[in-house]
Amino acid sequence: xxxxxxxxxxxxxxxxxxxxxxxxxxxxxxxxxxxxxxxxxxxxxxxxxxxxxxxxxxxxxxxxxxxxxxxxxxxxxxxxxxxxxxxxxxxxxxxxxxxxxxxxxxxxxxxxxxxxxxxxxxxxxxxxxxxxxxxxxxxxxxxxxxxxxxxxxxxxxxxxxxxxxxxxxxxxxxxxxxxxxxxxxxxxxxxxxxxxxxxxxxxxxxxxxxxxxxxxxxxxxxxxxxxxxxxxxxxxxxxxxxxxxxxxxxxxxxxxxxxxxxxxxxxxxxxxxxxxxxxxxxxxxxxxxxxxxxxxxxxxxxxxxxxxxxxxxxxxxxxxxxxxxxxxxxxxxxxxxxxxxxxxxxxxxxxxxxxxxxxxxxxxxxxxxxxxxxxxxxxxxxxxxxxxxxxxxxxxxxxxxxxxxxxxxxxxxxxxxxxxxxxxxxxx
Amino acid sequence: xxxxxxxxxxxxxxxxxxxxxxxxxxxxxxxxxxxxxxxxxxxxxxxxxxxxxxxxxxxxxxxxxxxxxxxxxxxxxxxxxxxxxxxxxxxxxxxxxxxxxxxxxxxxxxxxxxxxxxxxxxxxxxxxxxxxxxxxxxxxxxxxxxxxxxxxxxxxxxxxxxxxxxxxxxxxxxxxxxxxxxxxxxxxxxxxxxxxxxxxxxxxxxxxxxxxxxxxxxxxxxxxxxxxxxxxxxxxxxxxxxxxxxxxxxxxxxxxxxxxxxxxxxxx
Numbered sequence: 194x195x196x197x198x199x200x201x202x203x204x205x206x207x208x209x210x211x212x213x214x215x216x217x218x219x220x221x222x223x224x225x226x227x228x229x230x231x232x233x234x235x236x237x238x239x240x241x242x243x244x245x246x247x248x249x250x251x252x253x254x255x256x257x258x259x260x261x262x263x264x265x266x267x268x269x270x271x272x273x274x275x276x277x278x279x280x281x282x283x284x285x286x287x288x289x290x291x292x293x294x295x296x297x298x299x300x301x302x303x304x305x306x307x308x309x310x311x312x313x314x315x316x317x318x319x320x321x322x323x324x325x326x327x328x329x330x331x332x333x334x335x336x337x338x339x340x341x342x343x344x345x346x347x348x349x350x351x352x353x354x355x356x357x358x359x360x361x362x363x364x365x366x367x368x369x370x371x372x373x374x375x376x377x378x379x380x381x382x383x384x385x386x387x388x389x390x391x392x393x394x395x396x397x398x399x400x401x402x403x404x405x406x407x408x409x410x411x412x413x414x415x416x417x418x419x420x421x422x423x424x425x426x427x428x429x430x431x432x433x434x435x436x437x438x439x440x441x442x443x444x445x446x447x448x449x450x451x452x453x454x455x456x457x458x459x460x461x462x463x464x465x466x467x468x469x470x471x472x473x474x475x476x477x478x479x480x481x482x483x484x485x486x487x488x489x490x491x492x493x494x495x496x497x498x499x500x501x502x503x504x505x506x507x508x509x510x511x512x513x514x515x516x517x518x519x520x521x522x523x524x525x526x527x528x529x530x531x532x533x534x535x536x537x538x539x540x541x542x543x544x545x546x547x548x549x550x551x552x553x554x555x556x557x558x559x560x561x562x563x564x565x566x567x568x569x570x571x572x573x574x575x576x577x578x579x580x581x582x583x584x585x586x587x588x589x590x591x592x593x594x595x596x597x598x599x600x601x602x603x604x605x606x607x608x609x610x611x612x613x614x615x616x617x618x619x620x621x
Numbered sequence: 622x623x624x625x626x627x628x629x630x631x632x633x634x635x636x637x638x639x640x641x642x643x644x645x646x647x648x649x650x651x652x653x654x655x656x657x658x659x660x661x662x663x664x665x666x667x668x669x670x671x672x673x674x675x676x677x678x679x680x681x682x683x684x685x686x687x688x689x690x691x692x693x694x695x696x697x698x699x700x701x702x703x704x705x706x707x708x709x710x711x712x713x714x715x716x717x718x719x720x721x722x723x724x725x726x727x728x729x730x731x732x733x734x735x736x737x738x739x740x741x742x743x744x745x746x747x748x749x750x751x752x753x754x755x756x757x758x759x760x761x762x763x764x765x766x767x768x769x770x771x772x773x774x775x776x777x778x779x780x781x782x783x784x785x786x787x788x789x790x791x792x793x794x795x796x797x798x799x800x801x802x803x804x805x806x807x808x809x810x811x812x813x814x815x816x817x818x819x820x821x822x823x824x825x826x827x828x829x830x831x832x833x834x835x836x837x838x839x840x841x842x843x844x845x846x847x848x849x850x851x852x853x854x855x856x857x858x859x860x861x862x863x864x865x866x867x868x869x870x871x872x873x874x875x876x877x878x879x880x881x882x883x884x885x886x887x888x889x
Binding site: 208209214221267268301304308309310 | 639640643647650651654655722724725726727728729730731797798799800883886887888
């Protein structure tokens with residue numbers, strides 16, 4: 194095994210925080226001056242090895258130290274302690290178009306960029322046709338970049354950054370730019386680079402992307418690596434933590450909704466923030482009220498972000514305020530345009546709900562897969578006496594907003610919903 | 622260790638030559654590309670200063686350079702103004718050179734050393750335009766300089782090293798302590814009048830002359846005048862002293878820059 198391309202050994206980085214810029218000057222210029230700064234630890238004791246050709250995903254909440262880690266790998270920031278060793282030419286997409294000058298043409302800026310990161314001018318010139326083709330901005334390449342749209346600017350910068358044959362490429366949310374066509378082009382190019390042995394470090398909140406490209410993932414929290422491992426596992430851990438954070442933030446007072454341990458002992462819960470969230474869209478007689486809706490992932494954790502075709506459970510908590518002999522509970526998923534794509538109810542699925550008295554509760558769980566095209570969906574839910582009534586007990590829209598990420602296989606979804614298909618071929 | 626510190630600044634220049642070249646070209650292009658007069662501005666400033674100072678110091682204050690003629694004053698003044706402006710412009714630009722490229726310094730592994738340097742080089746390059754104008758004027762009035770003119774090229778080398786060293790130090794300090802900028806612009810005004818540019822060294826009272834001996838810019842201005850106006854090759858000992866001073870400043874300036882550069886990304 195050759196030496197790792199990136200090696201971080203006990204790397205820590207703390208920023209000095211000065212209350213007043215004068216304090217920095219005093220500390221710097223007067224040798225005996227008292228300490229006037231406080232330290233903010235951005236990274237603490239990071240140990241990491243990335244081998245050649247590996248793709249490392251870095252995930253974590255905002256402020257967990259991801260960007261600082263990339264800056265250290267890029268050689269922009271020097272660790273306060275510990276050692277960072279990076280072997281090879283680094284091209285970072287940390288800030289696309291950094292150093293592009295608005296008055297220079299696209300082509301001149303690309304040449305300039307190459308020079309900055311240490312690529313000989315001839316090599317950049319040789320690459321220009323490829324870069325221009327990839328950026329796809331046509332005649333604009335000979336115009337000053339100040340006339341570019343922001344999309345064109347970013348595409349050119351991205352094209353330049355990935356065509357300089359870097360040994361290591363650092364990606365910081367950069368792939369989320371540009372239109373869909375461009376994004377796919379980028380992903381293809383990344384796969385090509387992976388195949389050629391380029392080492393990639395990718396920071397993103399887009400778990401679909403992380404899962405799609407990473408060979409391993411580290412999860413950062415408050416400047417420390419708290420977990421590392423295989424991409425899908427880390428992604429669900431990340432979501433679990435994020436959901437826990439959201440739950441904490443949304444229900445500042447009152448009991449924190451306890452997570453149902455396993456299916457048998459599901460207990461009723463009230464989501465204090467639900468009322469406010471659905472107020473505008475809510476209607477109904479009030480004989481029963483939906484108190485909480487949760488989406489539960491395959492690891493029994495509440496979530497709002499799932500992957501294409503993941504098996505999930507939608508859990509609806511109902512409180513009856515009057516005696517109700519019979520009721521049905523249903524749900525629907527709407528896309529961003531408000532079109533209801535899928536939905537059903539207990540009656541259609543052949544389940545009869547028991548008779549309830551005022552003050553009692555009921556928890557209804559729907560197990561389903563979400564074979565929807567990637568995007569965000571809002572969940573509606575309703576409870577009524579029977580399927581024919583228009584007098585709902587309670588109807589809520591926008592009870593949850595769920596993000597569906599693309600299939601990790603890279604499979605394209607045609608249409609809004611995918612249905613299981615068997616394909617047979619019969620050659621004559 | 623010591624040897625490293627001595628050769629490091631030269632290594633940086635050698636290694637980063639392509640980047641420096643590109644940045645110098647870009648700076649010259651973009652500085653004037655949007656203005657109607659283009660590079661003309663590089664001449665308008667020294668020429669208008671020439672007119673202004675000639676009026677104030679020659680007509681009003683009756684300062685004389687050797688001969689009595691106004692043209693003699695103007696030639697001496699301009700010959701001093703050219704190296705001075707190259708120096709002071711380079712230093713002034715260096716104080717903002719790094720902050721202007723904040724995205725590069727913060728986000729890309731970028732040799733920030735070259736930022737003050739390229740401004741110094743641009744100022745030197747634009748100075749040579751002023752020198753061309755001066756030579757043309759001298760030829761027109763029949764005072765064509767002889768071969769000692771070529772020594773200007775030799776003087777320019779320590780001149781660059783001296784300016785670069787100061788540019789590195791003030792460039793880095795201005796990032797971390799913004800007050801440096803005020804201090805520099807203020808200090809340059811002092812420095813200009815402490816240098817015999819708008820007056821000849823000869824009219825300075827004897828007891829202050831030693832101060833001028835300590836001012837490398839006074840030497841520089843004198844050497845330019847000697848080579849361009851008086852057919853003089855620079856004397857060896859003062860020239861060697863100037864070279865040595867420049868070298869020390871150059872190495873010390875780089876040392877300061879190198880110590881402070883890792884803080885840039887934190888501050889910008």
